[in-house]
Amino acid sequence: xxxxxxxxxxxxxxxxxxxxxxxxxxxxxxxxxxxxxxxxxxxxxxxxxxxxxxxxxxxxxxxxxxxxxxxxxxxxxxxxxxxxxxxxxxxxxxxxxxxxxxxxxxxxxxxxxxxxxxxxxxxxxxxxxxxxxxxxxxxxxxxxxxxxxxxxxxxxxxxxxxxxxxxxxxxxxxxxxxxxxxxxxxxxxxxxxxxxxxxxxxxxxxxxxxxxxxxxxxxxxxxxxxxxxxxxxxxxxxxxxxxxxxxxxxxx
Ligand code: BJW
Numbered sequence: 001x002x003x004x005x006x007x008x009x010x011x012x013x014x015x016x017x018x019x020x021x022x023x024x025x026x027x028x029x030x031x032x033x034x035x036x037x038x039x040x041x042x043x044x045x046x047x048x049x050x051x052x053x054x055x056x057x058x059x060x061x062x063x064x065x066x067x068x069x070x071x072x073x074x075x076x077x078x079x080x081x082x083x084x085x086x087x088x089x090x091x092x093x094x095x096x097x098x099x100x101x102x103x104x105x106x107x108x109x110x111x112x113x114x115x116x117x118x119x120x121x122x123x124x125x126x127x128x129x130x131x132x133x134x135x136x137x138x139x140x141x142x143x144x145x146x147x148x149x150x151x152x153x154x155x156x157x158x159x160x161x162x163x164x165x166x167x168x169x170x171x172x173x174x175x176x177x178x179x180x181x182x183x184x185x186x187x188x189x190x191x192x193x194x195x196x197x198x199x200x201x202x203x204x205x206x207x208x209x210x211x212x213x214x215x216x217x218x219x220x221x222x223x224x225x226x227x228x229x230x231x232x233x234x235x236x237x238x239x240x241x242x243x244x245x246x247x248x249x250x251x252x
Contacts (some may be wrong), residue, residue, distance in 0.1 A: 002149065012225055023099070023205070024101050024189060025104070025186065026102075026105060053066070056165055057166060068146070074125065075125050079140070081107065081109065084109075084231075086232040090113070102198075106161055109214050119172050126139065129160045130156070133155055137150050148246045176201070184211065186205040186210045187213050188212060188214045190215065213226075215238075
């Protein structure tokens, strides 16, 4: 690791340790080192698959079987994936400082790594919602492309995912904005910052006077500090630096 990156990690750790209320926003890059493809870029899902045909309410109305087949394929892959070093380091950081986590990811890996109270703003791939009674249930299987509601037994289930053109859950969004209003430091990890409303969160924090730190091998956010590298490379040394700074703060 070059000197300037080490210095920036140290500077970020000091900011985070002195922060009153910090928020992290993660995106698909966070899970790339767990073998889960991102959406954009050369290796991204949208190179091979059409977002319009698979991740919109119109697509589900037109061909729910196709949409379920795509989600089942992804679910099978995701269910075999494990959290990576970045997920584990972030969960440990949350034990040391007040860091609240918002994720755009639907893969559950932050929770598997031990993060608590994560707001999953785009849903969760292991949940399904009934189109008739609205009940949300766990659906771990990945072999059924016409699942029915286990509660009303009549309604068709859809993935409990936020598709393009759909509103995010309002309760989640209210909690997010409460966090953003209180936040003095934000970590933006592994997102291309192209999809709204999440893409606007960092500017909201900056407008309130907060500091934004980005972790990404191809930085994309408006940040005060850019830690150029993958989340698996950057978060473990950031954790170490936070531990060091916290210890020296407590011993002074
Ligand atoms: C690494 C790494 C490593 C790689 N370590 N990093 C305002 C302006 C313009 C448009 C809109 C707007 N407001 C709303 C819209 C419409 C739309 C939108 O934003 N469109 C844009 C594309 C322009 N937004 C919506 O429709 C949202 N709904 C909404 O706002 O409702 C109100 C409304 C509706 C309509 C009009 C106006 C208002 C809903 C968005 C739902 C997004 N859903 C998806 C798919 C479902 C999830 C699933 O099936 O899994 O969510 S799209 C997809 O993109 C997925 C992701 O969560 C989301 C964000 O992607 P992310 O996480 O940033 O991934 P990538 O692949 O883009 O980037 C990966 C990054 O990682 C890169 O930067 C790499 O460099 C980096 N990286 N390896 C660290 N190891």
